[in-house]
Amino acid sequence: MRLIIGGAHQGKLRWILQQTGYTESDVAVSLDEARHLPILNSLHQLVRDLLEKGISPQAEIEALLRDHSELIVLCDEIGCGVVPMDAFERSWREETGRICCWLAERAVRVDRVFCGTATCIKREVET
Template structure:
């Protein structure tokens, strides 16, 4: 599994596609995908959005990520860094950020590669670049 992190609109998806020769048709969008279907995901773009949707539905995002990795051990997971900046006033928003951060820490620990993309430029944090 590869984890790609970075701020919003920093070129994470374009970087992943350019490095792997995958197409946008192979990308599952976290904001619109079926959270019940974790089969055959090649690239998950927007893990933070899936986590938010799962929490809102009362589902366990940790269990979702476990199923995702079991079904797709070579998946590329792309997520925004959402834990920086002003702490939200709303409890839900704080809980979402904390849950996403904890899941990303676990993913990074177990990933073959972790890369951070800033302004379209990747920095390898763990492993070799794509």
């Protein structure tokens, strides 16, 4: 699994499509689509949708990765800036951050994209 993080509208999707040769038709925005496609875009929004439905995002993402370990996951960084006053907004932000930490621990590679340029912040070395 690979994790790509960065701010909103910073070119994460365009960058990974250029790197992999995939097209927008290879990009999922829901759990159901992610079971069959190589890229999951907007993890932060998926976490929000699951929380709103009362479903554990962590459990759903763990189950997804058990069956789809080669998935490329893209997530907006939403933990920077002013802490929201709304309790749900704080919960969403914290849950997304925890899931990204969990994903980064397990990822073979983590990249941060800023202004369309990626910086590799983790790369597993094959021995």
